[in-house]
């Protein structure tokens with residue numbers, strides 16, 4: 001089988017897997033990191049949201065063959081390491097606002113939130129209500145109000 005190398009949570013990794021296997025299954029089933037959740041598999045629910053080179057992406061919709069050797073993939077398991085702490089500031093905000101209910105969507109929500117703060121910072125502005133309205137991560141438990149509050153707090157801490 002073809003080999004694919006990329007950087008996962010700051011460490012190079014090589015996997016032996018067919019080209020058309022989606023990255024989410026490589027991360028979950030081959031590497032064994034189950035933070036990115038499988039919801040729809042078709043880039044709709046956003047439960048698998050992780051970061052590709054610092055930006056939000058959905059690994060259920062990316063073939064492993066389309067990931068380059070220099071690409072840096074970060075999952076919720078590696079998020080705190082990006083700030084060299086036990087928890088990322090956004091995770092601390094999540095705990096402060098007691099956001100999670102069943103928890104299934106929450107890794108993806110946090111990864112989307114961090115990517116949103118980074119994006120608005122690049123644009124030289126704070127997160128607006130419109131930005132929060134634009135988050136497409138589905139929460140079947142309806143924790144949306146607490147998610148919004150935690151993102152605003154997390155932005156302050158980042």
Ligand code: FES
Pocket residue numbers: 037038039040041042043044045046047048049058059060061
């Ligand atoms: S599982 Fe990736 S977007 Fe739904």
Ligand code: FES
Pocket residue numbers: 100101102103104105106138139140141142143
């Ligand atoms: S906390 Fe249950 S799906 Fe969001």
